[in-house]
Amino acid sequence: MSRLAVMTVGKTHSGKTTFAESLQAQLPGSVMIDQDNHAAFINKHYRGLRPKEGPNRLKFAITQTIADYAVRETDCHLILSNSNRYRTGRLKLLEHYRKEGFICVLVYFDVPDAVLQERVAATERSGDIFRTAASFNEVLIRQQKETDDVFPPTAEEADHLFTINTPDDVPAVIQSIIGLQSL
Numbered sequence: 001m002s003r004l005a006v007m008t009v010g011k012t013h014s015g016k017t018t019f020a021e022s023l024q025a026q027l028p029g030s031v032m033i034d035q036d037n038h039a040a041f042i043n044k045h046y047r048g049l050r051p052k053e054g055p056n057r058l059k060f061a062i063t064q065t066i067a068d069y070a071v072r073e074t075d076c077h078l079i080l081s082n083s084n085r086y087r088t089g090r091l092k093l094l095e096h097y098r099k100e101g102f103i104c105v106l107v108y109f110d111v112p113d114a115v116l117q118e119r120v121a122a123t124e125r126s127g128d129i130f131r132t133a134a135s136f137n138e139v140l141i142r143q144q145k146e147t148d149d150v151f152p153p154t155a156e157e158a159d160h161l162f163t164i165n166t167p168d169d170v171p172a173v174i175q176s177i178i179g180l181q182s183l
Helices: 016-027 035-045 056-071 088-100 113-122 137-146 166-180
Strands: 006-008 030-035 077-081 105-111 162-165
Touching: 006 088, 006 166, 016 030, 016 077, 016 105, 016 166, 030 035, 030 056, 035 056, 035 077, 056 077, 077 166, 105 166, 162 166
Parallel strands: 006 077, 006 105, 030 077, 105 162
Antiparallel strands: none
8 A cells, every 4th residue: 555645735715624634534544734733833832932034944843843753653644734835845845755655646726716715704713823914814815916936736746636626526536535545
Protein backbone atom coordinates (compact mmCIF):
# COMPACT_ATOMS: atom_id res chain seq x y z
CA MET A 1 0.00 0.00 0.00
CA SER A 2 1.27 3.45 -0.94
CA ARG A 3 1.24 6.41 1.41
CA LEU A 4 -0.55 9.53 0.24
CA ALA A 5 0.26 13.18 0.85
CA VAL A 6 -2.93 15.09 0.08
CA MET A 7 -2.57 18.87 -0.05
CA THR A 8 -5.51 21.25 -0.20
CA VAL A 9 -5.26 24.51 -2.15
CA GLY A 10 -7.78 27.32 -1.97
CA LYS A 11 -8.99 30.59 -0.50
CA THR A 12 -10.55 31.00 2.91
CA HIS A 13 -13.96 29.34 3.34
CA SER A 14 -13.60 27.29 0.16
CA GLY A 15 -14.17 24.02 2.04
CA LYS A 16 -10.61 22.79 2.65
CA THR A 17 -11.01 21.88 6.32
CA THR A 18 -14.45 20.32 5.87
CA PHE A 19 -13.06 18.24 3.00
CA ALA A 20 -9.96 17.23 4.97
CA GLU A 21 -12.05 16.14 7.96
CA SER A 22 -14.31 14.07 5.72
CA LEU A 23 -11.34 12.50 3.94
CA GLN A 24 -9.67 11.67 7.25
CA ALA A 25 -12.87 9.97 8.48
CA GLN A 26 -13.00 7.81 5.34
CA LEU A 27 -9.30 7.13 4.69
CA PRO A 28 -8.02 4.64 7.28
CA GLY A 29 -4.59 5.41 8.68
CA SER A 30 -4.65 9.10 7.82
CA VAL A 31 -3.82 12.17 9.85
CA MET A 32 -5.00 15.71 9.11
CA ILE A 33 -2.46 18.45 9.73
CA ASP A 34 -4.25 21.80 9.85
CA GLN A 35 -2.25 25.01 10.16
CA ASP A 36 -5.25 26.87 11.55
CA ASN A 37 -4.98 24.69 14.67
CA HIS A 38 -1.34 25.70 15.00
CA ALA A 39 -2.15 29.39 14.59
CA ALA A 40 -4.85 29.18 17.27
CA PHE A 41 -2.40 27.36 19.60
CA ILE A 42 0.23 30.06 19.15
CA ASN A 43 -2.31 32.85 19.63
CA LYS A 44 -3.56 31.27 22.85
CA HIS A 45 -0.30 30.17 24.45
CA TYR A 46 2.57 32.05 22.76
CA ARG A 47 1.12 35.35 21.58
CA GLY A 48 4.32 37.20 22.48
CA LEU A 49 6.35 35.01 20.11
CA ARG A 50 4.31 35.83 17.02
CA PRO A 51 6.24 37.83 14.44
CA LYS A 52 5.05 41.41 14.11
CA GLU A 53 5.25 41.24 10.31
CA GLY A 54 6.31 38.87 7.56
CA PRO A 55 5.73 35.13 7.48
CA ASN A 56 4.73 33.33 10.64
CA ARG A 57 7.81 31.12 10.87
CA LEU A 58 6.76 29.77 14.27
CA LYS A 59 3.49 28.44 12.82
CA PHE A 60 5.35 26.93 9.87
CA ALA A 61 7.90 25.30 12.20
CA ILE A 62 5.17 23.70 14.31
CA THR A 63 3.44 22.39 11.20
CA GLN A 64 6.70 21.07 9.78
CA THR A 65 7.62 19.34 13.06
CA ILE A 66 4.28 17.56 13.20
CA ALA A 67 4.45 16.57 9.53
CA ASP A 68 8.04 15.34 9.88
CA TYR A 69 7.06 13.25 12.89
CA ALA A 70 4.14 11.73 10.95
CA VAL A 71 6.43 10.91 8.02
CA ARG A 72 9.24 9.34 10.06
CA GLU A 73 7.45 7.79 13.03
CA THR A 74 4.14 6.57 11.56
CA ASP A 75 2.81 4.93 8.44
CA CYS A 76 -0.04 7.46 8.15
CA HIS A 77 -1.31 9.12 5.02
CA LEU A 78 -0.96 12.91 5.35
CA ILE A 79 -3.78 15.36 4.73
CA LEU A 80 -2.34 18.88 4.72
CA SER A 81 -5.19 21.29 5.28
CA ASN A 82 -4.08 24.86 4.73
CA SER A 83 -4.31 27.26 1.83
CA ASN A 84 -1.07 26.31 0.00
CA ARG A 85 -1.74 29.10 -2.48
CA TYR A 86 1.90 29.86 -3.29
CA ARG A 87 3.29 27.61 -6.02
CA THR A 88 6.91 27.85 -4.82
CA GLY A 89 6.02 26.53 -1.36
CA ARG A 90 3.75 23.81 -2.76
CA LEU A 91 6.42 22.53 -5.10
CA LYS A 92 9.00 22.41 -2.32
CA LEU A 93 6.67 20.43 -0.04
CA LEU A 94 5.51 18.08 -2.77
CA GLU A 95 9.11 17.32 -3.78
CA HIS A 96 9.94 16.60 -0.13
CA TYR A 97 7.07 14.11 0.17
CA ARG A 98 7.90 12.46 -3.17
CA LYS A 99 11.44 11.84 -1.92
CA GLU A 100 9.89 10.18 1.15
CA GLY A 101 7.96 7.82 -1.15
CA PHE A 102 4.51 9.42 -0.97
CA ILE A 103 2.04 9.67 -3.82
CA CYS A 104 1.33 13.42 -3.97
CA VAL A 105 -2.22 14.64 -4.47
CA LEU A 106 -3.43 18.22 -4.86
CA VAL A 107 -7.06 19.11 -4.25
CA TYR A 108 -7.80 22.55 -5.64
CA PHE A 109 -10.88 24.38 -4.37
CA ASP A 110 -11.92 26.60 -7.28
CA VAL A 111 -15.00 28.10 -5.66
CA PRO A 112 -16.45 31.30 -7.14
CA ASP A 113 -15.67 34.45 -5.15
CA ALA A 114 -19.38 35.25 -4.80
CA VAL A 115 -19.89 31.94 -2.96
CA LEU A 116 -16.87 32.63 -0.75
CA GLN A 117 -18.21 36.09 0.10
CA GLU A 118 -21.55 34.57 1.15
CA ARG A 119 -19.80 31.96 3.30
CA VAL A 120 -17.57 34.55 4.96
CA ALA A 121 -20.56 36.80 5.68
CA ALA A 122 -22.42 33.92 7.35
CA THR A 123 -19.47 32.30 9.14
CA GLU A 124 -19.59 31.42 12.79
CA ARG A 125 -15.97 30.35 12.77
CA SER A 126 -13.74 31.73 15.48
CA GLY A 127 -11.19 34.36 14.56
CA ASP A 128 -8.69 32.89 17.02
CA ILE A 129 -6.33 32.10 14.13
CA PHE A 130 -5.77 35.72 13.07
CA ARG A 131 -2.43 37.40 13.45
CA THR A 132 -2.81 40.47 11.27
CA ALA A 133 -6.36 40.30 9.86
CA ALA A 134 -9.39 41.45 11.79
CA SER A 135 -11.91 39.24 9.97
CA PHE A 136 -12.29 36.47 7.40
CA ASN A 137 -13.65 39.07 5.01
CA GLU A 138 -10.34 40.91 5.27
CA VAL A 139 -8.50 37.64 4.58
CA LEU A 140 -10.65 36.96 1.51
CA ILE A 141 -10.16 40.48 0.15
CA ARG A 142 -6.38 40.10 0.54
CA GLN A 143 -6.44 36.69 -1.17
CA GLN A 144 -8.50 38.08 -4.06
CA LYS A 145 -5.81 40.73 -4.66
CA GLU A 146 -2.77 38.42 -4.44
CA THR A 147 -0.95 37.84 -7.68
CA ASP A 148 2.73 37.09 -6.95
CA ASP A 149 3.34 33.35 -7.22
CA VAL A 150 -0.37 32.63 -6.64
CA PHE A 151 -1.57 30.46 -9.46
CA PRO A 152 -4.01 27.60 -9.65
CA PRO A 153 -2.14 24.30 -9.36
CA THR A 154 -1.34 22.41 -12.52
CA ALA A 155 -1.29 18.67 -13.24
CA GLU A 156 2.52 18.80 -13.48
CA GLU A 157 2.88 19.76 -9.81
CA ALA A 158 1.58 16.52 -8.29
CA ASP A 159 0.97 12.90 -9.15
CA HIS A 160 -2.78 13.61 -9.11
CA LEU A 161 -4.81 16.82 -9.26
CA PHE A 162 -8.49 17.11 -8.40
CA THR A 163 -10.61 20.25 -8.63
CA ILE A 164 -13.63 20.99 -6.46
CA ASN A 165 -16.04 23.66 -7.67
CA THR A 166 -19.06 22.79 -5.51
CA PRO A 167 -19.78 20.59 -2.47
CA ASP A 168 -21.32 18.05 -4.88
CA ASP A 169 -17.79 17.30 -6.20
CA VAL A 170 -16.49 16.19 -2.79
CA PRO A 171 -17.74 12.57 -2.56
CA ALA A 172 -16.30 11.56 -5.95
CA VAL A 173 -12.95 13.21 -5.20
CA ILE A 174 -12.74 11.46 -1.83
CA GLN A 175 -13.50 8.09 -3.41
CA SER A 176 -10.86 8.69 -6.10
CA ILE A 177 -8.26 9.55 -3.46
CA ILE A 178 -9.13 6.48 -1.37
CA GLY A 179 -8.58 4.38 -4.49
CA LEU A 180 -5.05 5.77 -4.92
CA GLN A 181 -3.72 4.09 -1.78
CA SER A 182 -3.76 0.71 -3.53
CA LEU A 183 -1.44 1.86 -6.34
